[in-house]
Amino acid sequence: MQSNIHAKTMRRQLRDIAVALLYVVATTAVALLLRHYIGILRGAVLYLVPVMIAGYQFGVIPALVAAVAGVVLSGYVYFAQLYSFQVASPQEALNLVLFMVVAVFVSHLANKAKRHTEIARQREREMSDLYAFSRRLAAAPSATEIFIAIQSHLANLVQRKVVLLGAADTAGTDGVPERVRAEAARIEQDEGSERTIDDGNGNNWLIRRVSPKTPDFGSVAVDLGNVAGEAQADMRQRIDDALADAAATLERLDVARALTEAKMRSETELLREALIGSVSHELRTPLASILGAATILSNAPALARDAKLHALTVLVRDEAERLNNDIQNLLDATTISSQQVRPKLQWIEPVDIVNAAVEHRRRRLAGHPVTLDLDSNLPIVRADPTQVEQALVQILDNAAKYSTDGAPIRVAARPNGQTVVLSVHDCGAGLSGEEKRQVGGRFFRGPRHAATTSGSGLGLWIANAFISANGGKVEVESDGIDRGTTVSIHLPMPPENMRGEAAPLETVIDD
Amino acid sequence: MTDIPSCVLVVDDEVQIRRFLRTGFELDGFTVREAETGAEALRSATLKPSDLVILDLGLPDMDGADVLERLRAWSTVPLIVLSVRANEAEKVRLLELGADDYVVKPFGMAELLARAHTALRRQLRAARREPVVKFGPLAIDFAARAVFISEQRVTLTPKEYRLLQILAQHPGNVVTHQHLLREVWGNEHIDDTHYLRIFVRKLRRKIEADPTQPRILLTELGVGYRLVMADPPAAAAPAAPQAAAAPAAPAASVADGSR
Numbered sequence: 177m178q179s180n181i182h183a184k185t186m187r188r189q190l191r192d193i194a195v196a197l198l199y200v201v202a203t204t205a206v207a208l209l210l211r212h213y214i215g216i217l218r219g220a221v222l223y224l225v226p227v228m229i230a231g232y233q234f235g236v237i238p239a240l241v242a243a244v245a246g247v248v249l250s251g252y253v254y255f256a257q258l259y260s261f262q263v264a265s266p267q268e269a270l271n272l273v274l275f276m277v278v279a280v281f282v283s284h285l286a287n288k289a290k291r292h293t294e295i296a297r298q299r300e301r302e303m304s305d306l307y308a309f310s311r312r313l314a315a316a317p318s319a320t321e322i323f324i325a326i327q328s329h330l331a332n333l334v335q336r337k338v339v340l341l342g343a344a345d346t347a348g349t350d351g352v353p354e355r356v357r358a359e360a361a362r363i364e365q366d367e368g369s370e371r372t373i374d375d376g377n378g379n380n381w382l383i384r385r386v387s388p389k390t391p392d393f394g395s396v397a398v399d400l401g402n403v404a405g406e407a408q409a410d411m412r413q414r415i416d417d418a419l420a421d422a423a424a425t426l427e428r429l430d431v432a433r434a435l436t437e438a439k440m441r442s443e444t445e446l447l448r449e450a451l452i453g454s455v456s457h458e459l460r461t462p463l464a465s466i467l468g469a470a471t472i473l474s475n476a477p478a479l480a481r482d483a484k485l486h487a488l489t490v491l492v493r494d495e496a497e498r499l500n501n502d503i504q505n506l507l508d509a510t511t512i513s514s515q516q517v518r519p520k521l522q523w524i525e526p527v528d529i530v531n532a533a534v535e536h537r538r539r540r541l542a543g544h545p546v547t548l549d550l551d552s553n554l555p556i557v558r559a560d561p562t563q564v565e566q567a568l569v570q571i572l573d574n575a576a577k578y579s580t581d582g583a584p585i586r587v588a589a590r591p592n593g594q595t596v597v598l599s600v601h602d603c604g605a606g607l608s609g610e611e612k613r614q615v616g617g618r619f620f621r622g623p624r625h626a627a628t629t630s631g632s633g634l635g636l637w638i639a640n641a642f643i644s645a646n647g648g649k650v651e652v653e654s655d656g657i658d659r660g661t662t663v664s665i666h667l668p669m670p671p672e673n674m675r676g677e678a679a680p681l682e683t684v685i686d687d
Numbered sequence: 688m689t690d691i692p693s694c695v696l697v698v699d700d701e702v703q704i705r706r707f708l709r710t711g712f713e714l715d716g717f718t719v720r721e722a723e724t725g726a727e728a729l730r731s732a733t734l735k736p737s738d739l740v741i742l743d744l745g746l747p748d749m750d751g752a753d754v755l756e757r758l759r760a761w762s763t764v765p766l767i768v769l770s771v772r773a774n775e776a777e778k779v780r781l782l783e784l785g786a787d788d789y790v791v792k793p794f795g796m797a798e799l800l801a802r803a804h805t806a807l808r809r810q811l812r813a814a815r816r817e818p819v820v821k822f823g824p825l826a827i828d829f830a831a832r833a834v835f836i837s838e839q840r841v842t843l844t845p846k847e848y849r850l851l852q853i854l855a856q857h858p859g860n861v862v863t864h865q866h867l868l869r870e871v872w873g874n875e876h877i878d879d880t881h882y883l884r885i886f887v888r889k890l891r892r893k894i895e896a897d898p899t900q901p902r903i904l905l906t907e908l909g910v911g912y913r914l915v916m917a918d919p920p921a922a923a924a925p926a927a928p929q930a931a932a933a934p935a936a937p938a939a940s941v942a943d944g945s946r
Contacts, residue, residue, distance in 0.1 A: 464792040467794070468704065525888065527899045561909040
């Protein structure tokens with residue numbers, strides 16, 4: 177193969193030399209004619225023409241041959257005895273040689289200039305190709321479009337067969353040798369990202385992945401023909417450049433796809449929120465009628481006389497209230513899980529929160545003697561009143577739910593170091609060590625109560641989320657099963673000068 | 688109250704809500720008129736004034752707040768807003784627009800009736816211009832600027848008195864934080880809720896038997912305060928069915944524990 181290419185170069189060189197000699201012969205013919213008809217005796221300069229043309233066209237070697245031939249023939253035509261190869265004086269001979277050296281040198285420069293122009297033109301063409309390719313890539317709406325663009329661009333670049341294999345199967349894979357296919361399959365199996373093989377017919381094939389980073393985009397096989405050495409390296413470089421651009425575009429499309437998916441996900445999220453919003457409205461409106469009607473019935477003198485009927489109306493009322501609380505919990509849980517808990521911070525009186533929560537659950541707590549132990553000198557705290565109250569309501573619900581009727585519940589508001597602690601203590605079911613670890617998790621329900629007590633397992637989770645959002649924390653303590661539970665809300669105290677008892681503030685705001 | 692039955696205008700687009708409200712109010716001795724839309728409500732209020740308006744916020748033709756604003760342009764009729772939104776900012780806005788009170792759906796009829804009677808009494812008092820107002824054991828003599836607890840004179844600072852006075856001007860009704868701060872400390876202190884907290888605490892120490900269990904000066908969480916007209920049932924009272932508040936013995940602010 178190597179000798180093959182060498183022989184081809186040799187043949188071309190010989191042809192160039194022959195042509196160069198022909199130029200010299202033609203010049204001699206012209207010189208003879210000029211001499212015969214016009215009488216020009218010193219026309220050696222005429223031989224510059226064939227030397228320079230040969231140099232410009234074919235390079236240095238044909239130019240040199242033309243120069244030597246020119247010296248000999250001009251000597252024959254102009255110098256010494258006419259039409260002989262003898263040179264009369266060494267001075268003239270030297271002139272002639274000098275003259276030819278200049279000719280060769282000038283022709284060499286001309287040839288070089290010509291090559292530069294050609295290379296520049298070639299580069300310009302390649303650049304504009306690459307630019308067109310980039311634009312085509314940028315506008316490509318899909319991977320398929322990109323693969324087609326890669327194929328046509330590479331085919332244009334190397335002027336040989338180009339096929340894309342694997343993920344990027346394109347048309348025209350028929351003529352691909354079996355050996356190339358097998359190699360492409362191997363490359364896709366993650367064994368190196370690039371190699372060159374001989375297809376057995378004297379042609380080199382470059383096989384590489386479209387993207388060196390991932391086999392996902394398939395591979396490309398390029399018939400490099402019989403070029404070798406520097407030319408092949410140059411070609412590979414250009415193929416690499418084109419593929420790097422294409423791979424980047426494919427990756428960008430991947431990113432775009434991820435973005436599209438993210439957009440769809442956020443739309444799902446919006447849909448979910450809208451659904452829950454409308455569900456809460458759609459459920460609450462009839463619930464308002466049910467609860468309203470039930471409260472009228474439970475207060476109606478006509479029904480109050482019949483204990484059984486009265487109990488039924490109370491049941492309707494209480495269950496409607498419970499349903500309403502469940503809907504509220506569901507809404508709260510949605511708000512929390514979409515991370516939309518934004519506390520509206522206000523200065524609040526801790527005692528007010530406790531009173532509001534207990535009042536809120538007055539009916540639920542009716543079966544339990546409730547003791548309130550509230551410190552009247554607590555500092556005011558900065559928190560969202562509704563959220564803290566809602567958290568305390570959840571804790572009160574649990575206290576009522578997991579202790580037997582008649583068991584006392586103690587609610588306290590006390591200072592503790594740099595926090596204000598609102599705590600609910602019950603004498604109910606308590607918690608085992610394992611339950612204590614799990615309690616507060618979303619949907620956690622103690623297995624001991626799953627069958628006997630209804631609930632969603634959201635209560636303490638909601639309380640925790642609301643209090644955390646307000647900069648506090650919820651703590652659960654229990655001495656063990658059936659030994660009661662204490663759940664406490666810890667809220668950070670404000671800075672010293674903002675506390676209720678601080679003298680400086682009072683002097684500012686009172687007169 | 689009076690022997691002539693009070694007339695209530697119920698504005699709600701939900702027929703079931705109107706039906707139970709009609710029953711509830713009629714059982715309590717009211718006569719009831721209904722309106723389905725905001726436009727109808729405004730027309731009805733203009734043609735035949737009622738003693739009380741119950742206004743739902745989710746009306747099909749216009750925002751309930753718009754109805755309230757237009758009505759307040761010419762009428763001082765007691766008005767209670769029904770809202771499904773448990774949103775404190777919304778409640779504050781409605782109270783500032785001139786609603787006497789609000790009730791969040793779903794609600795118990797007893798709660799609404801208690802609020803209704805309070806709102807009606809506010810109107811009555813305003814007409815009589817009584818010099819002394821009583822809230823359970825608390826008596827305020829506006830003329831003498833004197834405050835008494837169980838006949839005992841209580842000394843208040845000027846700011847404490849001003850705060851109590853403003854609350855007493857809206858007996859039984861919620862007065863928003865913003866309103867109180869504006870009236871007592873001025874516009875520039877409208878966001879200084881901690882002033883209010885501290886002064887309410889000081890006031891409670893002077894007028895409440897147990898400042899941690901207030902019976903007179905009650906907190907509406909996140910919204911404001913109200914002075915209650917009579918002794919509310921104790922917080923720990925059993926949930927026995929309460930007879931619908933009879934006009935002779937008005938029960939105030941019976942919360943039903945529902946939002």
